[in-house]
Amino acid sequence: MMEPKPRITFVTGGARSGKSAYAVELGKRSGGPVVYLATAEPIDDEMRARIARHQAERPAEWQTIEEPLELARRVEDEVEPGATVIVDCMTVWLGNVLEQHDQKEPTLDAANVYALGEVERLGRLAVDRQLSLIAISNEVGGGIVPADALTRGYRDLLGEVNQRLAAMADTVVLLVSGIPVDLRSISMKREGNR
Secondary structure, three states: OOOOOOOEEEEEEOOOOOHHHHHHHHHHHOOOOEEEEEOOOOOOHHHHHHHHHHHHHOOOOOEEEEOOOOHHHHHHHHOOOOOEEEEEOHHHHHHHHHHHHHHHOOOHHHHHHHHHHHHHHHHHHHHHOOOEEEEEEEOOOOOOOOOOHHHHHHHHHHHHHHHHHHHHOOEEEEEEOOEEEEHHHHHHHHHHOO
């Protein structure tokens, strides 16, 4: 009997840990249409180089949607049921959300409500549309406590976004130096040993 495809896979880890390459491999193995939802904007030479590197790593036949803010709306409007959707990445997306809310209304509360609502919508769309959603995000909470309130707010909100994605996900993978560690199966084994 064939195992069902996971509806939501959450891929996390540090910077340059291999998250995007791992997600691309999952997409290649999906056997169906793949949509790459890119959240980065080419704001400077360094970001343009990163975007070009990511573009070169994925198959040309994949559909790419460039969207810095409205992830759920773009998935709802442009992705066919049953597709695999790779969101790369939630870390950059949340920075975009904070930037947009800072320009409109300098409060983390509005960004928090928007961001967590968008994550919930993505999760519902994955289930309702029978999508395989692969969400990539950085794990940023292991370092020093940031000196300013906005950066602390960003770190805390990204931690909340990551927890929500992990809670919804069938599969949770931590990339460490390019090596995937299946956190969900480790957690289940640990629970079974109690």
